[in-house]
Amino acid sequence: MSHFLVSAAYYIQGIILVYFLAINSTYTLLILFALKDIVQNSYLSTSRGARRLLTSDSYYKPVSIIVPAYNESAVISDCIRSLLNLHYPEFEIIVVNDGSSDETIARLKEDFKLGAYLKPVRRQIPHAPIKNIYISGNYPNLIIIDKETGGKADAINAGINVSSYPIFCSLDADSLLEPDAILKSSKPFIENDEVIATGGIVRVLNGCLVKDGAVLEAELPTKTLEAIQVLEYARAFLSGRTGWNLINSLLIISGAFGVFRKDMVVAVNGYRKTVGEDMDLVMRLHRHCLDNKIPYKIFFVPDPVCWTQVPFTLTMLRKQRNRWHRGLLDSLLANRSMILNPKYGAVSLLGVSYFLFVEVLGPIIELLGYILIPVFYFMGLLDAKFVLLLVAMSLLWGISINISAIFLDTYNFRRYKKQKDVLRLCLMSVVDFLGYRQITLYERVRACFYFRGTQWDTQKRQSQ
Amino acid sequence: MLIMRLTSSPHFYACLYIAVGLLAAFNLFEIIFMLFHKNRLDKSEVEKELLKHRISTAIITVTDPSEVLPKPVSAMNYAAYNEAVSSIIESFEGEIVERATKLIYKFEIDLYYKRLSRTTIWFKRAHAIDMLSALKLKKNREFFYAVFKSEPVKEVRYRILYGLSRLARDREDIYSISKLLATLPYLTAKYTEDVFLNTITALKNSGKEEEFGFFLKQIMTDTGIPLKIKRDCLSACYLAGCERDGLIVKEYYSAFQNEPAIIIACIRTLANVDPGILPEVLRHKDWRVRLTALKYAHLGGTDLLHDLKDLVHDSNYHIRLNAALALSKLGDPGLEILRGETASTDKFAANAAKYALTGAEAAS
Numbered sequence: 001m002s003h004f005l006v007s008a009a010y011y012i013q014g015i016i017l018v019y020f021l022a023i024n025s026t027y028t029l030l031i032l033f034a035l036k037d038i039v040q041n042s043y044l045s046t047s048r049g050a051r052r053l054l055t056s057d058s059y060y061k062p063v064s065i066i067v068p069a070y071n072e073s074a075v076i077s078d079c080i081r082s083l084l085n086l087h088y089p090e091f092e093i094i095v096v097n098d099g100s101s102d103e104t105i106a107r108l109k110e111d112f113k114l115g116a117y118l119k120p121v122r123r124q125i126p127h128a129p130i131k132n133i134y135i136s137g138n139y140p141n142l143i144i145i146d147k148e149t150g151g152k153a154d155a156i157n158a159g160i161n162v163s164s165y166p167i168f169c170s171l172d173a174d175s176l177l178e179p180d181a182i183l184k185s186s187k188p189f190i191e192n193d194e195v196i197a198t199g200g201i202v203r204v205l206n207g208c209l210v211k212d213g214a215v216l217e218a219e220l221p222t223k224t225l226e227a228i229q230v231l232e233y234a235r236a237f238l239s240g241r242t243g244w245n246l247i248n249s250l251l252i253i254s255g256a257f258g259v260f261r262k263d264m265v266v267a268v269n270g271y272r273k274t275v276g277e278d279m280d281l282v283m284r285l286h287r288h289c290l291d292n293k294i295p296y297k298i299f300f301v302p303d304p305v306c307w308t309q310v311p312f313t314l315t316m317l318r319k320q321r322n323r324w325h326r327g328l329l330d331s332l333l334a335n336r337s338m339i340l341n342p343k344y345g346a347v348s349l350l351g352v353s354y355f356l357f358v359e360v361l362g363p364i365i366e367l368l369g370y371i372l373i374p375v376f377y378f379m380g381l382l383d384a385k386f387v388l389l390l391v392a393m394s395l396l397w398g399i400s401i402n403i404s405a406i407f408l409d410t411y412n413f414r415r416y417k418k419q420k421d422v423l424r425l426c427l428m429s430v431v432d433f434l435g436y437r438q439i440t441l442y443e444r445v446r447a448c449f450y451f452r453g454t455q456w457d458t459q460k461r462q463s464q
Numbered sequence: 465m466l467i468m469r470l471t472s473s474p475h476f477y478a479c480l481y482i483a484v485g486l487l488a489a490f491n492l493f494e495i496i497f498m499l500f501h502k503n504r505l506d507k508s509e510v511e512k513e514l515l516k517h518r519i520s521t522a523i524i525t526v527t528d529p530s531e532v533l534p535k536p537v538s539a540m541n542y543a544a545y546n547e548a549v550s551s552i553i554e555s556f557e558g559e560i561v562e563r564a565t566k567l568i569y570k571f572e573i574d575l576y577y578k579r580l581s582r583t584t585i586w587f588k589r590a591h592a593i594d595m596l597s598a599l600k601l602k603k604n605r606e607f608f609y610a611v612f613k614s615e616p617v618k619e620v621r622y623r624i625l626y627g628l629s630r631l632a633r634d635r636e637d638i639y640s641i642s643k644l645l646a647t648l649p650y651l652t653a654k655y656t657e658d659v660f661l662n663t664i665t666a667l668k669n670s671g672k673e674e675e676f677g678f679f680l681k682q683i684m685t686d687t688g689i690p691l692k693i694k695r696d697c698l699s700a701c702y703l704a705g706c707e708r709d710g711l712i713v714k715e716y717y718s719a720f721q722n723e724p725a726i727i728i729a730c731i732r733t734l735a736n737v738d739p740g741i742l743p744e745v746l747r748h749k750d751w752r753v754r755l756t757a758l759k760y761a762h763l764g765g766t767d768l769l770h771d772l773k774d775l776v777h778d779s780n781y782h783i784r785l786n787a788a789l790a791l792s793k794l795g796d797p798g799l800e801i802l803r804g805e806t807a808s809t810d811k812f813a814a815n816a817a818k819y820a821l822t823g824a825e826a827a828s
Binding site (some may be wrong): 039040043044060061079116118120122190191192193220385386389390392393396397399400403404406407410411417419422423426 | 590
């Protein structure tokens with residue numbers, strides 16, 4: 001074997017080892033940050049504070065809830081009914097039918113007694129033409145926009161133009177909000193003028209007991225594929241996003257549930273048509289504020305809950321993960337001026353760098369590790385004991401990160417009441433490494449080779 | 465070569481074994497601790513709710529509730545007492561509130577939170593201040609002033625001022641609060657309004673409502689109080705309905721002609737007591753002033769028809785829409801103008817008129 005190949009192999013092993021240590025240390029650090037934030041939050045947000053918003057005449061800001069919908073006839077009416085039950089003094093619901101080819105608009109007309117809405121629309125952000133705007137005869141705060149297809153970002157932009165209130169919440173049609181979710185997620189806007197966006201936690205709806213658009217009891221789904229996603233969501237939201245709060249470098253607010261100050265979103269020309277419109281918007285908000293020296297805060301609030309359906313087949317899951325990764329790549333590419341740019345401070349040097357080096361490069365290096373470590377072993381370049389110990393360590397470290405995410409969830413929120421569910425989640429922490437992680441990893445690597453495209457990516461829904 | 469050097473080191477494998485062992489032990493410990501913690505919290509939550517219920521019932525039904533209630537011994541007990549008592553103080557008055565207050569002193573609940581407000585962790589101090597603030601104990605006034613002076617974290621200082629605002633006794637107190645507010649970075653209009661609403665409520669409860677009027681007059685020319693705080697005082701005054709004759713507000717209106725923020729705050733009170741200012745503010749150069757005036761334009765009656773007709777053609781979207789809506793509230797003369805506007809060559813004005821007409825028709 002040539003000397004060159006052996007040297008190269010050792011270098012690659014070194015890179016994989018250092019990378020493994022760096023990535024896991026970053027995740028561990030984020031969990032520690034998140035723990036601090038969650039403990040702090042548990043002291044500062046009392047239920048009395050949230051109640052005061054409801055009972056006071058002046059202590060709230062009205063909110064427009066924008067729900068983009070494309071072929072959502074199966075779930076749209078339940079979603080609206082759940083929203084109509086929100087505990088909030090003043091809000092409007094704007095459903096944007098983005099040229100659905102199914103019965104979405106017919107279902108809405110049938111269920112909500114729609115009439116013409118003539119309020120002139122101020123076109124502050126561009127979007128595809130609106131065909132009609134309706135208002136519900138039963139619920140004067142329910143507005144339906146029927147427009148030509150333009151994609152999710154385009155639909156939200158239309159909703160922003162029609163909306164009347166200073167803050168808006170974007171919400172997926174397959175999601176259900178807890179009654180006090182808007183109250184809790186809009187509270188930071190009232191408490192601090194510098195807050196321009198907040199995101200709440202998105203939890204898995206599959207398996208939960210739902211009645212009249214409200215989650216009565218949270219239960220872990222019986223199917224392993226769905227149960228692992230419960231763990232994954234807890235890890236992504238509670239350790240991932242909460243951790244970034246501490247250094248004001250949160251780069252993602254989920255498209256499924258985010259609250260924004262309208263004037264700021266209008267200032268950055270609304271959502272951009274991309275598969276990752278949620279991350280792209282937050283990055284542009286950061287950029288806009290830092291470029292123009294506007295003091296701002298973007299928060300993740302771990303308490304308000306939005307329940308959403310997650311993929312229940314492998315095909316759907318692969319499609320979704322591919323789309324998410326394409327969104328990440330496209331957002332980073334579109335905002336490349338923020339990469340390692342000291343002008344953007346911690347947001348660039350920590351937040352953007354994390355996404356570039358951990359989330360984008362991570363899957364490639366991990367896949368390389370899966371392929372090359374056995375190759376090096378069979379080439380006699382690695383000792384069996386070393387390989388086994390390295391694999392054991394990486395598995396145990398990964399499992400510990402997963403369990404810590406469950407711990408963060410259980411420490412303060414305790415959504416899953418049964419001990420059995422918590423134990424099963426711990427089991428999922430191990431199962432995660434036995435195929436699931438590798439499948440999503442494969443999709444993420446595959447997405448690196450094709451990441452353009454802005455069309456709606458609909459998925460099958462299970463009615464609750 | 466790093467790997468080679470590492471793997472050939474005698475300590476390397478020992479380190480790896482230790483790391484693997486520690487990680488395995490940590491995982492196991494974390495699972496056990498988590499299950500134990502969850503179980504403990506679930507139980508403690510149920511106990512807390514039961515205790516709260518017991519405390520509330522005892523305060524309402526027993527003359528000396530301390531005789532039938534257990535002394536608080538844990539953080540959970542203190543939290544239950546605080547929540548139950550503050551809820552009673554919010555909802556009742558007279559003898560029951562006195563009983564609740566006596567219970568606080570007897571069981572030293574206030575002392576517990578005062579001790580907690582001296583911890584080194586800022587969010588624990590903030591929590592303790594919130595809890596003390598909910599108790600509305602008059603004796604806490606001096607304590608709040610003292611901790612404000614020594615408190616280094618502004619997040620806690622905002623909370624202290626909030627607590628103080630619920631205990632205001634007279635105009636001097638409100639003035640001190642405003643001065644202290646002025647030393648902090650401005651938070652939000654809602655926060656400042658809420659602070660002054662609290663002071664007004666506290667004054668109303670002690671029958672000294674007029675003190676707020678004196679305070680408003682006192683700060684009018686005080687350059688030490690920022691304009692934003694003055695504006696929020698006026699807004700709180702409007703929300704609490706404490707300046708019914710609008711005399712002082714009118715003085716503000718005349719004195720701050722070049723300050724749109726103050727004029728906007730004044731319009732809300734004055735539109736009801738002196739609609740004569742409406743034509744002037746409807747023509748104001750700042751669109752936010754015009755917009756606020758339009759919200760009350762229907763109070764000015766048909767005298768404003770001409771001004772409103774002009775405003776339907778304003779360059780600002782909000783003004784056009786609200787002018788049309790104001791016309792739709794002025795009865796037949798207003799509706800007549802709107803009908804005429806639907807045929808206007810100015811399509812923005814025509815659309816606004818159509819929208820307002822539809823609303824008016826639906827309402828009738």
